[in-house]
Amino acid sequence: MSPSDHDPIYGDAASSEAIELIVVPRTVDVAGFPVRRALPTAKRRLVGPFIFLDQMGPSELPVGEGLDVRPHPHIGLATVTYLFDGEIVHRDSTGVEASIRPGDVNWMTAGRGIAHSERSSLEFRTRANDRLVSGLQTWVALPKSHEETDPVFHHHDASALPLLDDGGAHVRVIIGSAFGATSPVETYSDTIYAEFILEPGASVPIDAAHVERALYLFSGEIEIAGDVFEGGRLLVLRPGDPITVTARSNARFLLVGGAPMDGPRHIWWNFVSSSKERIEQAKADWAHGRFGKVFGDEREFIPLPE
Template sequence: MIKIEGKKHDLGGGMIIYRILPDKKKRMVGPFCFLDHMGPIIIKVNQNTDVRPHPHIGLSTLTYLFDGNLVHRDSVGSVATISPGEVNWMTAGSGISHSERSPDQDRTISRPFHGLQFWVALPDGQEDISPSFFHYTKDQIPVEENEQRKMTLIVGEIFDLKSPVKTYSPMILAMIDAKKKFSFEFNFFSFEIAIYVVNGVVKYKEQEITEREMMVIDENELAKIEVNKGTKFAIIGGEKFMNSRHIWWNLVSSSKDKIEQAKKQWKEGSFPMVPGEKEFIPLPEYK
C-alpha cells in the first residue's frame, strides 16, 4: 500500500489547490493520472476562479464540485456552467483547448468554492480520437443510499448502479458520504484502486487516511476499510495501462513526439482555440 499526501499550491487570486496525482510514489492509479483538490476556500468579492484557455491531448478531464460554480468553454464550441453534484467530462483526444471561469453573476458576491478535478489518460489506440465534451446534471448521476452512507457513482459500475458517463477504458469513481461510522469491504479484481479522503477519517490496515490524503490499496485484495461518521471520500481506479504515459504541463501521451508536436502547435497558435476567448496561457518556458 502507498500513502500520498496532497501538496499545497497557491495559484493566486485566493485559489488554493492540493495536488495528489501525479506523485513521485505513484504516477497513476489505473488510468487516473492527475488529481487536484480545489479548496475549500471563500472567494471574495471581485476575486475569481478564472483559468485562461490552455491545451490538452491524450486524456479526459473530469470536474466535480461540492461548492461553487464554473463556466466551461472549449474549442469544440461547448459552453456549460457546472454546479455542485454535476459532472463535466471533456475528452481531449487529438487536441482540445478550454477555459474555466467564474460566472458573471458570482463575481460581485463572496462565495464558497470546493471541488475535485481529475485527468484520465486515454488507452492505447484511442489517444487520438476526436475531442468531445459532455455535461451531466445532478439527477443523471446515480445515487444509492442507506442508513449508513450515501454513494454517488460518478463513473463506472458498482452494485446495481451504472454511471451514464462514457469512458474509454474500465474504471470507477464513486463518492461516499458517511452518515454514521461503518465498515466496508470491496474487491475490484483487475482494477488498481485508491481511497481519497476529502474530509474525515478512513482506516485501512490500522492506518488512518485523513483529509487530502490518498491510500493506494494492495492489488487483488479484498480490502476492508472503517469509515468515521461525517467522512466524505472517493474510491477511484481502473485497469492499469501496459504502456506508461508521459505528462508535460497539460499534455498526456504515450508518445513524446506527440507532446512535442502539441507544444509546437500551441506556441505557434495553430492548436484548436476557444471561440470568443481573447486570452490564453502561454506555453511554459521553464519545462
Template sequence: MSIETKETESECSVNQGCDAIELIIQPRAKDLGGFSVRRTLPTKERKMVGPWIFFDHMGPANFPAGSGINVRPHPHINLATVTYLFEGEILHRDSLGSYATITPGDINLMVAGRGITHSERERPEVKGVDHTLHGLQLWLALPEKDEEIDPAFYHYPSASIPAATIEGVPLRVLMGSAYGLTSPVLTYAETLYVEAHLQAGQTLALPNSEERAIYVAKGSLKIKDSIIPEFAMVILSAADGVVIEAAEESRIALIGGEKMAKRYIEWNFISSRKERIEQAKQDWRAGNFPTVVGDEEEFIPYPDK
C-alpha cells in the same frame, strides 16, 4: 485547470501501510492566488491509478465579490478531464463551442483526443457576489487506440448520476459500475469513480478493481490498523474484502480501473509517446491549436520553467 509549471509531479509525504495498503500519499497544499490546490497524482512514487493520471482537490476557497476562478485558455491532448464540484460553479468554454456551467453533483467530461483548448471561469452573476468553490478535477489517460480521437465535450447533470445507500452509507457511482449501479458517463477503459459520505463508525466494503485508491476529501478513515487522514490518498492493493471505517464524518472519492501502459506528462499534455508531447508544445507555441469560442483574447503561454 491548467498546470502552472512544466513540472507536474507533486511533492508529497508517502508512507507504507498494512497489507491492504500500498502507499499513503499526503499532498502539500499549493496556493494559486486566492485558493489552494492539493495534488495527489502524479507523484514520483505513484504516477497513475488505473487510467487516472491526475488528481487535484480545489479549495474550499471563499472568494469576495469581484474575484474567483479565472483560468485562461490552455490546451490538452490524449486525455479526458473530469470535473466534479462539492460547492460553487465553474463556467466551461472550449474550442468546440461548448458553453456549460458545472454545479455541485454534475460531471463534466472533456475529451481532448487529438487536441482541444478550454477555459474555466465564472459567470458575472457569480463573480459579482461573495462565493465559495470546492471540488475535484481529475484527468484520465485515453487508451492508445483512442488518444487521437476527435475532441468532444459531455455534460452530465447531477440527476443523471446513479445513487444508492449501502449499509446506511449514501454513495454515487460517478463513472463505471459498482454496488449494482452503472454510471451513464462515457468511459474508454475500465474506469471506477465513486463518491461516498460516511458518518463516524460506519463501514463500507470496497468493490474490486485491478487498481484502486481512496482520497479523503473530509474526515479520516481506518483500514485495519492504519489511519488515513484528511486530504490523503491511500493506494490499495487488489486484495479482496477490503473494508473501510470512518473514524469521523468523512467524504471520500474512490478511483480505479484497469492498469495502463506508461504515459509521459508535461504541463497540460499527456501521451504514450514523447514525440507527441513535443509536437503539442510546438503547436501551442506557434498558435496552431484552435481558439476557445467566445474566449479568444487570452491564453496561457507555455511555461519556461
C-alpha cells in the same frame, strides 16, 4: 488546471497490509486558487487510467473575485471535473459553453487536441454569500487507440448519476459501476470513480473488482483494518484485496481506479501521451497558435511554460 514542476509528498504505507502507498498532496497555486495535488507522484504515476488528481479548495472567494483559469491546451487525456461546492463555467474550442454545479460531472475528451477555460460566472462573482468553491479535477489518460480521437465534451447533471443510500452511507457513482449501479458517463477503458459520504460509525465495502484502486480522503477520518487516516490523503490500495472503510467522523472520500494502462505515459504541462515526440509536437502547436480558439473566451490564453 496544470501540473507544477514538483511532485506531491509520499510516505510509506501504514501497518495495514491493504495500503500500498500513502500520498500527502502538495499545495500549489493555480490562477490564484489553492489546490492540493495528489497525482502524479514520483512513486506512483497512474492509478488505473487516472494520471492527475487535484483537490480544489475548499476556498471562500471574496465578493467580486472568482476562478479564472485562462484558455490552455490538452492532448491525449480526458479531464473529469466534479464539484462539492460552487460553480464553474467551462468553455472550449469545440464551441461548448457549460456550467457545472455540485454533483454534476464534466467529461472533456482532449484526444488530438482541445483548448478550454474554466472561470466563475458573473453571478457567482457578485453574489453576497454561498461563495465556497471545492471539488476534484482528475485527468484520465486515453488508451493508445484513442489518443488521437476527435475532441468532444459531455456534461452530466447530478440527477443522471446513480445515488445510493444505505443508512449512514451515501454513494454517488460518477463513472463506471459499483454496488449494482452504473453511471451514464462513457469511457474509453475500464474506469471506476465514486463518491462516498459516511456518517460516524458507518461502513462500506470496497471490492477488488478493479485491478488498480485508490481512495482520496477529502475530509474527515476513516478506519481501515484498525488504522486511522485523516483528510487530505491518497491511499493507494493493494491489488486483489477487498477492504472495509469505517468512518470515525463525518467523512467524504473518492474511489478512483480501473484497469492498468496499455503502457507508460509521458506528462508535460497539460499534455499526456505515450509518445514524447507527440508532446513536442503539441508544444509547438500551442506556441504557434495551431490549437482552436476557445468559444467566448478568445482574447486571453496561458503561454507555453518556459
